[in-house]
Amino acid sequence: MNLEEKKKKLKEITKRVANCKKCPLYKNTTQSVPGEGNPQAEVMFIGEGPGYWEDQQGRPFVGRAGKLLDNLLQLIKLPRKSIFITNIVKHRPPGNRDPLPQEIEACREFLDAQIEIINPKIIITLGRFSLNKFLPGEFISKIHGQARFVEFGGRKKVVIPMYHPAAALRNEGIMKELKSDFQKISKFLESFSFKEEDKEKETDKQLSFL
């Protein structure tokens, strides 16, 4: 899919999300937050759901957690405009509560379509809800910062689970872990070949950059 096709398809998703009433989350929100970034991103970040500022601005990760994410990206010299950032659910859960399983399921088609269109090499999950999408039953405290291969939509993907920046803002220990995990992204981008044949060979192999 070329760049123009990707842009067109992503715009279609944005429109569908803006008009979506598949779950009750759209009620009492200011607007939808479909996600944003480079349609050809090699790295895609997936968080949980929009918070207050995201709901106000219609953009993902623009509040305090977003500022931290920006700082972490600067730390590893990965420009925000080079990546794509989105969430598991595209409307803000009331009072920033956790999204419910039925809401995540209702919203799944939009995220799945974004992943298919962008086709990133690396997916960074931020927090336990996006972790559970790709690696159900795993615990973030055990596998954060480790790269894993998963099959998604018939394609092999590298998934690196990380703590959510909001959790790091509440806990200094998690902040340290998150910074350390971020350093591994650039190492990973530098050191691993993403040729299709290499991906095949590496299937099911767990990679750790500790």
Ligand code: SF4
């Ligand atoms: S959260 Fe997702 S499924 Fe629910 S209304 Fe918004 S776009 Fe639709």
